[in-house]
């Protein structure tokens with residue numbers, strides 16, 4: 001074995017010690033070069049998706065332009081009245097939800113790494129005459145380009161599996177909250193990464209303790225519309241425990257955590273739509289969504 005095994009090639013100190021001191025110097029930009037490479041591939045995937053999503057029935061931009069609020073009751077209940085509050089929406093896609101918060105009276109900033117999505121968000125805001133600030137940046141680089149603190153930081157529906165490092169993510173969240181500010185996440189439950197329906201039955205298909213990302217070669221997205229160019233995507237597994245621990249380690253106080261047996265769309269054939277418009281598995285065997293509200297102590 002090389003005498004430098006497990007050691008930094010530049011200074012020969014143990015690699016973990018070097019990482020620990022780097023973490024202090026660069027608290028936000030922690031993903032490794034390999035993870036960054038994978039996120040670049042994901043950015044391309046999201047560029048392809050954004051163009052299709054903008055014209056999809058799923059997002060129904062036409063009714064949004066006529067005044068529809070694209071937010072769901074869950075995030076509105078969690079955050080309450082946002083009038084006059086400054087709000088940062090992380091991973092905002094092409095800004096429909098961000099602009100819905102603006103319509104409810106918040107002073108909004110949306111951030112996303114997809115150029116196509118952010119260009120569309122800016123032109124949507126201009127077309128609708130809504131005041132909003134949109135920033136194109138990888139989430140981990142946002143502290144380099146945005147120097148503000150917000151009353152509210154929010155992120156929703158399909159965000160965490162695109163992020164390789166939850167601890168660094170939580171530090172970014174905390175960085176943008178003013179003391180006393182509120183963070184809210186409403187997310188697809190990570191269970192969906194580990195289960196599937198096989199012959200009409202829900203089965204566990206992967207280990208919840210898995211740590212390496214899934215690599216998918218695909219032409220699909222979750223909306224209607226044409227097939228995408230073939231491309232690769234990477235998704236990282238996470239758990240509710242790791243989410244909560246990352247937020248606590250970043251200095252936030254957890255106010256509430258809810259695991260819900262409902263979903264915003266049908267992910268497997270046996271799901272049925274209930275009167276409230278949400279989808280459920282018969283008998284509610286598992287949580288399908290998770291919400292968490294945390295605050296930055298004063």
Ligand SMILES: C[S@@+](CC[C@H](N)C(=O)[O-])C[C@H]1O[C@@H](n2cnc3c(N)ncnc32)[C@H](O)[C@@H]1O
Pocket residue numbers: 039042046091092093094095096097111112113114117137138139140156157158159162163
């Ligand atoms: C499923 S969408 C979020 C859904 C959004 N709430 C909606 O329905 O419009 C995930 C978003 O995360 C963004 N994203 C993925 N990885 C990112 C990263 N590392 N930095 C910033 N944005 C990222 C994608 O561009 C995409 O817009």
